[in-house]
Amino acid sequence: SPPVSLQAIRCTLVNCTCECFQPGKIHLRTCDQCKHGWVAHALDKLSTQHLYHPTQVEIVQSNVVFDISSLMLYGTQAVPVRLKILLDRLFSVLKQEEVLHILHGLGWTLRDYVRGYILQVGGSQGYDRSS
Incomplete structure (x- = not known):
């Protein structure tokens, strides 16, 4: 199972209603619920606050x-x-x-x-x- 901090990450693909990434039994990086990849889900955690702003240190x-x-x-x-x-x-x-x-x-x-x-x-x- 994924680490606790990786659970409950929704899919970010348009029209996908998957609310929680479930790693596949064979392909760990594919969601068993919606069949989309890990990156499509993980992007949900990368909010705009993580983006680099040139004016900030x-x-x-x-x-x-x-x-x-x-x-x-x-x-x-x-x-x-x-x-x-x-x-x-x-x-x-x-x-x-x-x-x-x-x-x-x-x-x-x-x-x-x-x-x-x-x-x-x-x-x-x-x-x-x-x-």
């Missing part, structure tokens, strides 16, 4: 970084290098415990994130968290 808050990180990391097992560079820059201004909390909430360990992918053992046996 840029302040990075961990909840905003969580929302952005969830678009890239939730339900995935690898992160493309260019997106990882962007996340690295966001994470660099947070405290380490905030970064660890974000990663854990999205199903990643720090070691997996640094590696760029979640290491698996034998395909369907689960994740190897010890390496």
Whole structure:
């Protein structure tokens, strides 16, 4: 099941009445209710207060970084290098415990994130968290 902070996120697609993202059993990033993707739902959390305004000093808050990180990391097992560079820059201004909390909430360990992918053992046996 998704982390508590990811529950009850409505779909943002036009004419979709889905009020709560339900991860699919096979495809975690597809909603079982409306069949739309995770990003279409996650955009509901990215309100206009998160948008950058050139006249303001840029302040990075961990909840905003969580929302952005969830678009890239939730339900995935690898992160493309260019997106990882962007996340690295966001994470660099947070405290380490905030970064660890974000990663854990999205199903990643720090070691997996640094590696760029979640290491698996034998395909369907689960994740190897010890390496």
